[in-house]
Amino acid sequence: MEIKNSRILITGGATGMGYEMAKIFKDRGAEVLICGRTEKTVNEAAQELDILGFTADVSNEHDVENLFKYVEEKWGGLDVLINNAGVGYFSELASTTTADFTRVWDINVKGAFMVGREASKIFIRQNRGNIINIGSTASLYGFANGSAYVASKFALKGLTECWRAELRKYNVRVMQINPSEVVTDFGEKSGYGSDKNGKKLTAAEIAHVSLSMLTMDDIGFITDATVWATNP
Incomplete structure (x- = not known):
C-alpha cells in the first residue's frame, strides 16, 4: 500500500513502540491518529508529532465507540489499524490475583477485540483495509511468572488468525x-525489568517492521513477523 495520505490509527500511540510508529508514518506523509488513556501524554505526543490525538481506554466500550465516531468525523474511513495498546504483569501463579489477570486481559484481549471489531466495520464497507496486531514472542511460548501476559498474547494470536480468515x-x-524484549518503559511498569545494555531491540526497530509490512504491494501480505535482537 501507499503510506502517503493513508489514514492510520494507532492505539497506545503516545509512548514507546506506538509513538515510534506514529512518527515513522507521519514522516512518510500519512494522516495519523493516536489514542491512549492519559490525556496529557496523548496531547503532548500529538503536538510533538503534529498528528491527531484522542483520549480513550481501549478496555472501555464507550471510549472505543467514541474513538471510532471521531475517526468517522475526521476521516470518513480508515486504511490501517495498529492494535498496539497493551500492559504486562508478571508474577508467580500462586501470587497472581484474579484482578491482576483480568486487568491484563481487559486491555490486551478485550480491548484489541473491541477496536478490531469497530475497524472491521469500516474495512468491510470499504472492501479494503489493514490490521497489525502487536503481539509478542510471548504469543509463541510460555515462561515462568507469565500466566496473565502470556495467556493474553496467545489469545491475541488467536484473534489475529480468526480475523485473517474472516x-x-x-x-x-x-x-x-x-x-522479543524491547527497551521501553513497558518492562519497568510491568515489574519485568529492563536491560538497557544497548543490545536489546528499540521501539524504532518495531516501527520499521510495521512500515515494511504495510508497504508491501497489496497483492500479498506478511502474516506474522517475529523480531529478535541479534545478540542480546
Missing part, C-alpha cells in the same frame, strides 16, 4: 508483529 475476502490484510 476478513481476507474483503481485501483486508491481518498481520501480527511479535517482538
Whole structure:
C-alpha cells in the first residue's frame, strides 16, 4: 500500500513502540491518529508529532465507540489499524490475583477485540483495509511468572488468525508483529525489568517492521513477523 495520505490509527500511540510508529508514518506523509488513556501524554505526543490525538481506554466500550465516531468525523474511513495498546504483569501463579489477570486481559484481549471489531466495520464497507496486531514472542511460548501476559498474547494470536480468515475476502490484510524484549518503559511498569545494555531491540526497530509490512504491494501480505535482537 501507499503510506502517503493513508489514514492510520494507532492505539497506545503516545509512548514507546506506538509513538515510534506514529512518527515513522507521519514522516512518510500519512494522516495519523493516536489514542491512549492519559490525556496529557496523548496531547503532548500529538503536538510533538503534529498528528491527531484522542483520549480513550481501549478496555472501555464507550471510549472505543467514541474513538471510532471521531475517526468517522475526521476521516470518513480508515486504511490501517495498529492494535498496539497493551500492559504486562508478571508474577508467580500462586501470587497472581484474579484482578491482576483480568486487568491484563481487559486491555490486551478485550480491548484489541473491541477496536478490531469497530475497524472491521469500516474495512468491510470499504472492501479494503489493514490490521497489525502487536503481539509478542510471548504469543509463541510460555515462561515462568507469565500466566496473565502470556495467556493474553496467545489469545491475541488467536484473534489475529480468526480475523485473517474472516476478513481476507474483503481485501483486508491481518498481520501480527511479535517482538522479543524491547527497551521501553513497558518492562519497568510491568515489574519485568529492563536491560538497557544497548543490545536489546528499540521501539524504532518495531516501527520499521510495521512500515515494511504495510508497504508491501497489496497483492500479498506478511502474516506474522517475529523480531529478535541479534545478540542480546
